[in-house]
Amino acid sequence: MNTQVKLEDFEVGYDIPAFIGMDEADIQTPCLVLDLDALERNVKKMGDFAKSHGMRHRVHGKMHKSVDVALLQESLGGSCGVCCQKVSEAEVFARGGIKDVLVSNQVTQPEKIDRLARLPKLGARAICCVDDIDNVANLSAAAQKHGTQIECLVEIDVGAGRCGVQFGQPVVDLALAIDAAEGLKFAGIQAYQGAMQHLDSYEDRKGKTQTAIDEVQESVNLLKAAGLECDIVGGGGTGSYYFESASNVFNELQCGSYAFMDADYGRILDKDGNRIDRGEWENALFLLTSVMSHAKVDKAIVDAG
Numbered sequence: 001m002n003t004q005v006k007l008e009d010f011e012v013g014y015d016i017p018a019f020i021g022m023d024e025a026d027i028q029t030p031c032l033v034l035d036l037d038a039l040e041r042n043v044k045k046m047g048d049f050a051k052s053h054g055m056r057h058r059v060h061g062k063m064h065k066s067v068d069v070a071l072l073q074e075s076l077g078g079s080c081g082v083c084c085q086k087v088s089e090a091e092v093f094a095r096g097g098i099k100d101v102l103v104s105n106q107v108t109q110p111e112k113i114d115r116l117a118r119l120p121k122l123g124a125r126a127i128c129c130v131d132d133i134d135n136v137a138n139l140s141a142a143a144q145k146h147g148t149q150i151e152c153l154v155e156i157d158v159g160a161g162r163c164g165v166q167f168g169q170p171v172v173d174l175a176l177a178i179d180a181a182e183g184l185k186f187a188g189i190q191a192y193q194g195a196m197q198h199l200d201s202y203e204d205r206k207g208k209t210q211t212a213i214d215e216v217q218e219s220v221n222l223l224k225a226a227g228l229e230c231d232i233v234g235g236g237g238t239g240s241y242y243f244e245s246a247s248n249v250f251n252e253l254q255c256g257s258y259a260f261m262d263a264d265y266g267r268i269l270d271k272d273g274n275r276i277d278r279g280e281w282e283n284a285l286f287l288l289t290s291v292m293s294h295a296k297v298d299k300a301i302v303d304a305g
Contacts, residue, residue, distance in 0.1 A: 029290040030304050034260075038284035039069075040076060042259050045281075046241075047077030050253055053245040056080040058102060058234065060256025061089060067096030073259065074098070081125070083254050087112045094124035102127040102153070102234075104190060104254065106163060108135055117142035117150060117183075127232075129155040129190045131165050136177050136184065143183025151187035152178045153232060156219060158212035160195040167215035172222050179228060188232035189223075191216045192254060197239035198264060202271045209243040217249045238265055238281075260285035 010016045017031035050057040059073045061082040070093060073079045081100025084090050090101045101124045107116050117139075119126035130136060130152045143150045154174045157164030165171060171189065179186040196208035212235070220230055236244035236253040244250040257265045258281050266277030277283055289304040 024288070027288060029288050031288045033286045033288050035282070035284045035286070038282040039259060040072070042261065042281055042284060043073050043077040046255060046258050047073075047079065049241070049245070051078060055245050055250070056252045058083055058100070058252055058254050059259070060084075060104075060237075060254050061093060063256035063259065065089060065092075067093060067098070069259065070098055071096070080252070083256075087115050087119075090119060090124075090126070091115065091122070094119055094122040099123060100125045100127075103129070104192065104234075105129055106131060106135065106155070108132075108138070110138065113138055113142045114145075117146045117148050120148040121146070125151065127151040127153060127187055129153050129163070130174060130178060131155045131157075131163050133174055133177050136174075136181050140181040140183045149183060149185055151185045153188050153190040153234065154178070154186075155190040156215065158191045158193045158215055158235070159208055160193060162194075164190075167219045168222060171219040172226050172228070175223055175228050176226060186228060188230035188234065189216060189219060191233065191235040191250075192237065193235060193240065194237065197237040198268060199239070200268050202269050202273075205240055205268075206243055209240045213243070213247045213249060217247075220249055238276075239268055 007019060012018060013028045018027040057079050058081050059079045061070055061084045070082050082093050082098050083102045083104040084093060085105050087103060087107060090103050093101050107113055107128045116126055116128060139150050154171050155164040156167050156171060165174060175186050178184050191212055193209060193212045196205050199205045223230060232252050233250050234252040234254055235250055236255060238255045238258040241253050241255050244253060261277050261281045261283045266275055268276055270276050270280055287304055289302040291300045292303050293301040
């Protein structure tokens with residue numbers, strides 16, 4: 001339910017940092033400043049790229065945690081849905097009108113599994129990652145309890161060394177267990193290579209991604225031999241999306257940081273050796289801050305935290 005509010009009811013400094021039309025000097029800091037034109041150009045550019053390469057783009061909502069930005073990415077960028085890392089985030093996106101939500105993480109706490117199983121009642125497709133067969137029974141029980149369906153991606157560890165099963169037969173074994181469970185649907189593979197996204201060198205990122213692509217392809221082939229098709233083969237971030245798009249096995253990107261672009265991502269290099277925030281993407285989000293003290297001639301103290 002949307003509630004209409006009047007800006008004049010807000011207090012500058014307590015509720016909001018400024019009113020429309022205020023001079024920069026009158027804005028109370030620290031204050032986030034969004035370059036909306038740059039954001040929209042970034043969103044459209046990634047959407048056009050995904051479409052031209054026959055890819056779906058599921059934007060990563062953990063970057064902004066904003067329903068408004070997610071809806072912009074859907075309307076302007078053609079995104080198919082969002083990723084998020086927590087059930088609470090998934091609930092916010094679903095309540096805000098996003099109809100396809102992936103919790104790109106494992107959900108194991110009973111209370112959170114129960115909330116995940118209720119997500120379809122908000123009108124959203126509910127998807128989560130699984131890397132442990134013991135998790136399957138609990139997800140199944142919750143879905144049956146609420147008369148809903150939870151779709152599951154088998155997560156593969158493609159180099160990050162965190163969540164995920166090993167590629168190959170372990171993927172098939174877990175997928176078959178999901179496929180056989182009441183209330184669940186095997187939806188495909190999650191194969192995000194997060195550990196390499198911020199590597200400076202384009203060639204280093206390419207090499208790491210190719211290893212992941214090979215492992216995913218082998219897993220998809222084994223799944224097909226077992227009679228299982230992948231609706232989603234997901235992964236790809238701002239530092240690698242062009243590699244997954246050329247892989248002929250991935251069909252869904254999960255980029256997030258491209259939209260605002262940050263200083264750490266911005267320093268990585270494209271194939272020509274240029275920073276990606278010097279042409280590929282634009283910085284769209286800034287922090288306006290004020291100098292609070294300059295008692296030392298060589299130092300300024302600001303209120304940016």
